[in-house]
Amino acid sequence: MELNTIFETLNEALEISLSYLISPKRRTYFIYLVTSALLAYYVYFRSKNKQGFLQYLFPKKVWLGKSAFVDYSMVIFNSLFKVIFIGPYLILGLYIAFYTNEFLLEKFGYATVNLGKTETIIYYTIALTVMGDFFTYLIHLLMHKIPFLWEFHKVHHSATELNPFTQYRIHPIELLINNAKSLFVFGVLTGIFDYLSNHQINKLIFLGVNVFGFVFMFLGANLRHSHIKLTYPTFIEKLLISPFQHQIHHSNSPDHFDKNMGSKLAIWDWMFGTLVLSKTTKDIEFGVEESHDKFSTFWGNLATPFINIYNSFRKLFK
Secondary structure, eight states, X not given: OOHHHHHHHHHHHHHHHHHHHHOTTSTTOHHHHHHHHHHHHHHHHHHTOOSOHHHHHSOHHHHSSHHHXXXXXXXXXXXXXXXXXXXXXXXXXXXXXXXXXXXXXXXXXXXXSOOOHHHHHHHHHHHXXXXXXXXXXXHHHHHHHSHHHXXXXXXXXXXXXXXXXXXGOOOHHHHHHHHHHHHHHHHHHHHHHHHHTTTOSOHHHHTTOOHHHHHHHHTTGGGGSSSOOOOOOHXXXXXXXXXXXXXXXXXXXXXXXXOOOXXXXXXXXXXHTOOOOGGGOOOOOBOOTTTTTTTSSHHHHHHHHHHHHHHHHHHHHO
16 A cells, blocks of 8 residues: 555544534534533533532543543544445445436336425435434344344443443444445435436435434434433433433343334334333443453454454354
């Protein structure tokens, strides 16, 4: 690899790392962090906590502990991983859209009812939100239920303290699976709506459309991975996953294993019997059994899933 290529790759990785704070498409965009802090103040005020707000919001064990530095390391490493292994293949989403559209044309001919531009964007945004959330739930469920996949997903659950960057504490293998899922959902839905709208909208416009995602992040999505117990009224928690409900998902209590696996919507958990409401839970602790040794370092998080899988195969063939 030429020196220029190496520098370009590192520069792209740095840009991706910085984008976590400066891009509105990222959950940890600084504006979303500010709005999350405002919601955290609401929880702080309601709790009548006697310590100062800044101490409440930024406890050292959460932001400067071992678990946090693993989170930060994974953000940087995965940025480099995305540049090398994922970035070149993002165009596959547009190929899937093209072949989906071609399939529909060949199967059904031209659409008899064409959607207008406004209708297309509205319906596409709703469909992308709902179907994207459903497939995210489905993949998440498989990550918990299939031992091979759980070894990789365990990295995310190994965090013993949660901060907004724990969202990106993901093993590269899971990162590949999540991106493949997103490309598939994006490609198929874009192809369908491109067909239904008779190609009225440039496909690149589809890449930036999702007002629901913006609202979700603006209204405190960062508190899902935090120590701030923001809950919703019960009737809302049956529709939308609250930050505390996701914290329950990270609980190391057996009662909470494989619960609250929805990303934004709670309806999938309700349908499949995995929903737990905030009112049923008070104190929780985070992490998995191996958190304090195998997953306490950056390299441990990368290597442990492969080591565990290798040991499982050895036992199986013995």
